[in-house]
Amino acid sequence: MSGCDTRYGRDTQDGCGGRAGRKTTALVTGGGSGLGLALARHCAGLGHHVVIAGRDPDRLSQAVRDAQADDLELHALRCDVTDEAAVDRLFAELAETHPPLGLCVNNAGRNSSHRLVGVRQDESGAREVRPYPVSQWEETIKLCLTGVFLVGRRAAAAMVAHDQGGVIVNISSATSSGAYGQSAYAAAKAGVESLTRTWAVELGEYGIRVVAVAPGVLDGEALRRRCASSPRHQEYMSRLRRQTPLGRWCTEQDVAAAVALAADNPSITGTVLEVHAGGIPRRVYE
Numbered sequence: 001m002s003g004c005d006t007r008y009g010r011d012t013q014d015g016c017g018g019r020a021g022r023k024t025t026a027l028v029t030g031g032g033s034g035l036g037l038a039l040a041r042h043c044a045g046l047g048h049h050v051v052i053a054g055r056d057p058d059r060l061s062q063a064v065r066d067a068q069a070d071d072l073e074l075h076a077l078r079c080d081v082t083d084e085a086a087v088d089r090l091f092a093e094l095a096e097t098h099p100p101l102g103l104c105v106n107n108a109g110r111n112s113s114h115r116l117v118g119v120r121q122d123e124s125g126a127r128e129v130r131p132y133p134v135s136q137w138e139e140t141i142k143l144c145l146t147g148v149f150l151v152g153r154r155a156a157a158a159m160v161a162h163d164q165g166g167v168i169v170n171i172s173s174a175t176s177s178g179a180y181g182q183s184a185y186a187a188a189k190a191g192v193e194s195l196t197r198t199w200a201v202e203l204g205e206y207g208i209r210v211v212a213v214a215p216g217v218l219d220g221e222a223l224r225r226r227c228a229s230s231p232r233h234q235e236y237m238s239r240l241r242r243q244t245p246l247g248r249w250c251t252e253q254d255v256a257a258a259v260a261l262a263a264d265n266p267s268i269t270g271t272v273l274e275v276h277a278g279g280i281p282r283r284v285y286e
């Protein structure tokens with residue numbers, strides 16, 4: 001995402017990702033807050049035409065207003081990425097009223113934790129065993145995997161239709177190789193990485209590159225929110241951080257730099273860029 005990058009497409013281009021005189025659109029799902037907003041603002045700062053998509057109109061409007069106050073232009077469209085019809089409407093509106101799609105960042109997603117079987121023991125030694133709720137499994141898979149599929153297929157269709165190529169960046173997670181309490185989330189992110197490799201093979205002939213970026217724990221809004229609501233979680237996360245090889249979390253800027261590399265480098269496709277300070281231990285003991 002170097003200023004007005006010229007390499008999203010397959011042809012000679014001269015500005016902001018489009019053919020001569022044509023700017024392209026960078027779409028960021030879940031762009032109204034957290035990492036998505038940081039990525040959207042980064043793209044806007046580099047001169048891209050940026051559209052953020054999310055479910056909450058107030059959150060989106062606030063993001064647009066805050067950006068304006070910082071001289072950044074964001075455009076907002078409402079969309080629940082788990083709703084097929086809503087995703088179809090999003091892409092219809094993008095095609096009608098925005099420059100051709102050059103970059104799609106599949107960012108919308110949310111972590112959810114539950115052990116396969118949660119076990120609690122009372123003083124008498126009796127065990128209460130709670131299996132992973134199917135509703136939680138389905139909700140996480142729907143958002144973190146099906147949502148990426150629904151948006152990715154429309155993004156690819158739009159890029160094939162305008163015939164200028166493009167880049168799809170799927171946000172994965174360091175948990176994709178397995179992590180304690182992360183059955184659904186880790187499986188969904190492993191699925192996202194698999195989709196990335198499959199789509200890269202299928203879409204290369206149309207000049208479309210597909211890359212996954214897998215952050216470790218982000219020192220961002222979501223972490224601050226969870227730690228503020230639970231001192232126990234804060235303590236656990238501190239222990240976890242101390243066990244990463246670099247002893248630090250990654251920042252939104254670190255991830256933005258990886259997305260920029262994915263977007264700019266014409267030889268990167270079908271791969272996962274890991275931005276995780278050396279990896280997160282799969283389990284941390286008390």
Ligand SMILES: NC(=O)c1ccc[n+]([C@@H]2O[C@H](COP(=O)([O-])OP(=O)(O)OC[C@H]3O[C@@H](n4cnc5c(N)ncnc54)[C@H](OP(=O)(O)O)[C@@H]3O)[C@@H](O)[C@H]2O)c1
Pocket residue numbers: 029030031032033034035036053054055056059079080081082106107108109110111143147171172173174214215216217218219220221222223
């Ligand atoms: N935070 C981390 O430590 C971390 C680490 C590795 C990977 N990641 C990945 O990074 C991405 C962003 O995470 P984050 O920490 O920024 O999460 P976040 O703070 O919870 O933000 C998620 C964003 O996605 C939007 N969203 C949620 N459900 C949606 C839906 N169905 N349709 C459209 N938008 C939806 C939310 O807005 P609305 O609710 O208004 O729709 C929100 O703007 C996710 O894919 C996550 O898995 C995060």
